[in-house]
Amino acid sequence: MNLFVKVFLFCIPTIIAANSYAQKTEIGLLLGGSYYYGDIVNTNRIQTQTIGPAGGVFLRKHLNKRTCFRANFMYARIGAADSNLVDKKSAFQESRNLAFYADLFELSGVVEYNLILDYNKARRIVNRAIPYVYGGLGLFYFEPKAIHPITGNPVNLRPLKLDGSTYSPIAIAFPIGAGIRYYLNRNWQLGFDIGIRFTTTSHLDDIAGDSRYANPATLPSEDAKIMLDRSVGGINSSGGTQRGKLNFITDIYAIGGVTLTYRLWPYGLGRAFRGAAISCPRFY
Template sequence: MNRDKYVLVLCALLGLTGECVAQRKYNTRFIPYDLVTVGAGSSTYFGDLASYKHPFKSLTTLPRWNIGLGYTRQFTPHFSARVMFTWARITGDDYTYSNGNLDKYSFQYARNLHFRNDVKEVAIVGIYNFLADGINPYRRAKITPYIFGGLAVIGHDPEARTPTATNGNNSEFVARQWVKLQPLHTEGQDQSETIQAYSRISIAIPIGFGIRYKLNDSFNVGLDIGFRYTFTNYLDDVGGLYAGSGNMRGLTTLMADRRFEYDAARVNTSRYTAAQQLFQDQPALFVTTERSKNELGKDSYLLSNFSIQYVFPGRIKCPPIR
């Protein structure tokens, strides 16, 4: 009888040990989890009106804003995927960029173009965390740097301000009003079958890096910086040559060539004296057909984004009953 009891106790212990081992093995499997992200930050444009050759100046001259909403799925301790919608305003202005250094930026000062563009971006990116998460969302890394890259679709529609009454007296427009540039075909896109109007939808490649910090079981904060290389040269409505004025009419004529305006086209500051002197010193700037000097041929923008992330509670799976 005693021997039977010992056998039963031994079997029970062995069964319990096996169950514990099975449970331990089961619980070491990573449990995927989800996050919702809300963020805001700054946006900076690179292109014809903000040179790639002078990145610091381009970054600091006319930064604007962005806001975003995203969803992330953490698939493994290191890898996640994120889909995010971002609304970013970008701006460029020849006068602001060149004012104070006409010797270096005489082409831009003479050109006197500007724009603003509200870019709507939907991006899907893969994210690699350098520090691994734990087995469930509650055991995620306290802090982790990461890198990301992916693909985005963007919609954009550049605008510029109409001239003052002094610079362009015309009954077809209201002075100093923001108007959309793409329908105006400012580079003669409607004058020749060989020059097609540019699309207001394009592809972009987002790449960047960031850092994520765990506040508590339910919330993270994060900061990431991402560069967007686009496949369009017309975020700024500038990409080719000055169009011939023969077939241009009304507002299109005025918006296509701003070189002879007395005032800075965007900020409405007088540039009469400086422009007159520049015309005497470098008259070729005011007759050249060259409108674009984009070194890379495509426009880009940089987004920095501070975000708050809500972590959905993960479902902790219990071991199966055997």
């Protein structure tokens, strides 16, 4: 978890840096869904059964009219099952019959680039709808689980080493995405944001692309032996057979949803949201 602390400390100086946009700082909420691409979902066709809930909070710091820095804390539930294949064309996956779900907790920082200038002229919002694109860096924590076929209880898969490998529950994410936000007034914005996260792990689903089933004799428990082979007919019980499918790409997840944003210093308190302009009181 020390990596999360380091990323957070990296974000702080940018967020609180003093400049002409010192009061253009906003806090926001995202509510929406998540999607996963890996060894189970690996086609271009959307599998609706794979869409899970997602949400989070973020802090946006306007650096100038074109760019912003955004720090995010996001949650997503991802999951998939070989039995839910859309096209039913993979005999390997149908027979393999693996399934998983995982809760992801992400801390990230991204730089947004506004495709339209974001500023006020006196009391008038010049452009209410601001489309943007972004990219950045983050860390996330995940712990893949599956349902025990006998007890029906969730089982943490990582400690079982079902493919004979050890991996960390913390990985790096490279978020890229796009969105649009609309000024309801000078303090509130409503928007939509969607981003894809390329990752450094192939184990979101507990299946490495080039992995093979572990030897049952090397597994730590009886539950591990039960969870090892969920294939139709138990054809992989002896270990050593192919388990993964994709060996050329790491796993990917996406988060998208509706955003609601509020200025931390509402318009009318102190310096207004007007670029470099400062309004002076009138006495007539």
